[in-house]
Amino acid sequence: QVQLVQSGAEVKKPGASVKVSCKTSGYTFTSNVLTWVRQAPGQGLEWMGWISVNNGNTNYAQKFQGRLTLTTDTSTSTAYMELRRLRSDDSAIYYCARDVLGMGGFYFDNWGQGTLVTVSS
Amino acid sequence: SYVLTQPPSVSVAPGQTARITCGGNNLGSKGVSWYQQKPGQAPVLVLYDDSDRPSGIPERFSGSNSGNTATLTISRVAAGDEADYYCHVWDSSGDHPVFGGGTKLTVL
Numbered sequence: 763q764v765q766l767v768q769s770g771a772e773v774k775k776p777g778a779s780v781k782v783s784c785k786t787s788g789y790t791f792t793s794n795v796l797t798w799v800r801q802a803p804g805q806g807l808e809w810m811g812w813i814s815v816n817n818g819n820t821n822y823a824q825k826f827q828g829r830l831t832l833t834t835d836t837s838t839s840t841a842y843m844e845l846r847r848l849r850s851d852d853s854a855i856y857y858c859a860r861d862v863l864g865m866g867g868f869y870f871d872n873w874g875q876g877t878l879v880t881v882s883s
Numbered sequence: 884s885y886v887l888t889q890p891p892s893v894s895v896a897p898g899q900t901a902r903i904t905c906g907g908n909n910l911g912s913k914g915v916s917w918y919q920q921k922p923g924q925a926p927v928l929v930l931y932d933d934s935d936r937p938s939g940i941p942e943r944f945s946g947s948n949s950g951n952t953a954t955l956t957i958s959r960v961a962a963g964d965e966a967d968y969y970c971h972v973w974d975s976s977g978d979h980p981v982f983g984g985g986t987k988l989t990v991l
Contacts, residue, residue, distance in 0.1 A: 797980065799980075799982075806969065806982060806983075806984050806985040807918075807926065807969055807982040807985070808982075809979055809980050809981070809982065812979070812980075821978055821979055823979065857925055857926070859926075862931075864914050864916075864931050864932045864935075865914055865932045866913055866914010866915070866932050866933065866972075866973070867913060867914045867972060867973025867975065868973045868980065869914070869916035869928065869931040869932075869971065869973075870916070870918070870926075870928060870971075870980075871928050871931070871937060872928075873925040873926055873927070874925065875925055876925050
């Protein structure tokens with residue numbers, strides 16, 4: 763079965779960087795786009811960006827431009843999300859999700875368990 | 884950019900039917916998916932392409948989408964359905980997903 767397993771919780775100081783991993787299994791890694799979504803405490807889902815695994819194309823939400831980098835390692839079927847120059851309002855749970863193309867557009871059929879990132883001095 | 888609007892909360896008694904709406908401009912022309920998120924858990928896909936259910940999702944979950952409104956309908960609501968529900972579409976103009984703000988379903 764498809765699984766997305768993310769790395770563990772992180773605590774970072776303001777200005778630092780964080781890199782979260784999302785190890786996939788149960789499907790052909792290069793066949794799908796992977797999307798990253800975050801959720802601040804008590805808030806809704808916020809799209810951050812996506813990466814097309816087969817060609818490395820990316821699309822980042824404007825608010826993260828210049829701070830966010832999405833990458834993949836096809837040898838280990840793992841995706842990575844790196845966010846730089848962290849601020850306190852970056853404290854959130856970060857999710858990876860697998861994109862599937864439906865009749866009306868992409869949707870997310872499998873999600874990682876989430877990684878809590880806390881930014882605090 | 885495209886905006887999806889959901890009511891912040893919906894309450895329903897056990898055994899009754901819950902309807903959660905999602906509004907957006909010409910939403911009926913897009914494919915809507917719905918996600919259930921229970922406290923402390925990752926979102927789970929419950930409907931895609933407006934009304935299709937992934938394997939393992941009960942038939943009690945159904946959906947419709949027409950005009951400017953999509954609706955997630957949960958029949959015979961049980962305590963285990965209490966969760967936040969998010970609607971989602973793909974914004975083809977920006978080539979990115981858009982989520983609604985989420986609706987908290989409370990089972991009375």
